[in-house]
Amino acid sequence: MEPFIIAEGNLYGNGDEGIPKQQIIINTEAEWHALKEQMDRVNPVSEQFTQKDVNFNIYQVIAVFESVKTTGGYRIDLNLETTQTQRTITVNTKAPEGMATMVMTQPFKIMAIPRMDTPIIFQ
Numbered sequence: 386m387e388p389f390i391i392a393e394g395n396l397y398g399n400g401d402e403g404i405p406k407q408q409i410i411i412n413t414e415a416e417w418h419a420l421k422e423q424m425d426r427v428n429p430v431s432e433q434f435t436q437k438d439v440n441f442n443i444y445q446v447i448a449v450f451e452s453v454k455t456t457g458g459y460r461i462d463l464n465l466e467t468t469q470t471q472r473t474i475t476v477n478t479k480a481p482e483g484m485a486t487m488v489m490t491q492p493f494k495i496m497a498i499p500r501m502d503t504p505i506i507f508q
């Protein structure tokens with residue numbers, strides 16, 4: 386089982402989705418449904434997901450949200466490192482280079498990772 390990206394991009398609801406800057410670990414179908422519903426509060430964002438259904442017996446979902454930005458062009462990079470004792474997810478937010486659209490955006494990235502009993506650490 387390999388990790389895979391479910392979705393990445395921006396929310397365009399000027400923060401009306403009510404999602405703060407955060408990193409979320411999703412372990413159940415109910416939590417997954419609740420997140421998709423919240424993300425779709427303003428625009429139907431989840432329609433663009435590469436995977437809408439996740440087998441939570443073998444995967445966990447990591448969702449990372451940045452704060453609302455006043456321009457476009459931001460993106461989130463995630464790097465997963467797994468050892469026998471923990472999994473470390475390094476989060477890097479990339480700012481736009483050069484010209485950027487003048488629109489309120491909230492960058493996000495959602496990734497499925499194999500379910501393990503080791504703790505997940507965000508950096």
